[in-house]
Amino acid sequence: MKGIEKLTHLTTEQREKLIHSANQYKRLARIYIEVLDVENKEVTIKIFQLENKAEKYLPGKDLKQRAQEVFEGCMPEGWEINLIAVPYKFLDQITLESIREKQKELGLTDTNMARLLNIRKENMSRIMNGKRGLTQWQKSAFYYLFKWLEKEHGKKDA
Structure with a gap:
């Protein structure tokens, strides 16, 4: 997961969970997750999908939901996650x-x-x-x- 080093609050277990989840999405659906920015208890995350053999593509709403699920339990109380979803446009x-x-x-x-x-x-x-x-x-x-x-x-x- 690109930019994960910006999440300095993560435990080793949380970091491994995020990396594993991101790798699974990348491998199975060519969905990529990037941490763009961390500032003032706000994390900006980009999630996007590239062309895949199965030709199954998620709309922005579903991509955001997947990102929420990946980061669930990994953000401190009171932190906000801003999601930028970029669906695949063939x-x-x-x-x-x-x-x-x-x-x-x-x-x-x-x-x-x-x-x-x-x-x-x-x-x-x-x-x-x-x-x-x-x-x-x-x-x-x-x-x-x-x-x-x-x-x-x-x-x-x-």
Whole structure:
């Protein structure tokens, strides 16, 4: 757990409990917990999730609940915990560069992708040449196209 050294009041047992819990969340769900700041009986903690194989993502409310559970019994009486939850947003991962990488990995041409996404070739060309930005809809379409193609590709390899 990044920043745990800022919690100088912890007993060895509490420190070990926090580290163990954080490692379990990291290992099983790619949920990371960081202690950002400790000041005037206030602790600021960030909890966030990264992409994981199970594709199970928690909303901010659930991430905060998990952090509360992890730190339960580890804060002195009267201390306040400020939680910053950052849920995973898969569309933020879709960029022109990531599309080009997946395109190359899957052996697709711009024409193939245009046909699969029902986008006119001219519009696909503008997108791939960076002349037209990616809308949320387009990012979503590319994301699910690549997920589908990866599953189909996996079936053929099996």
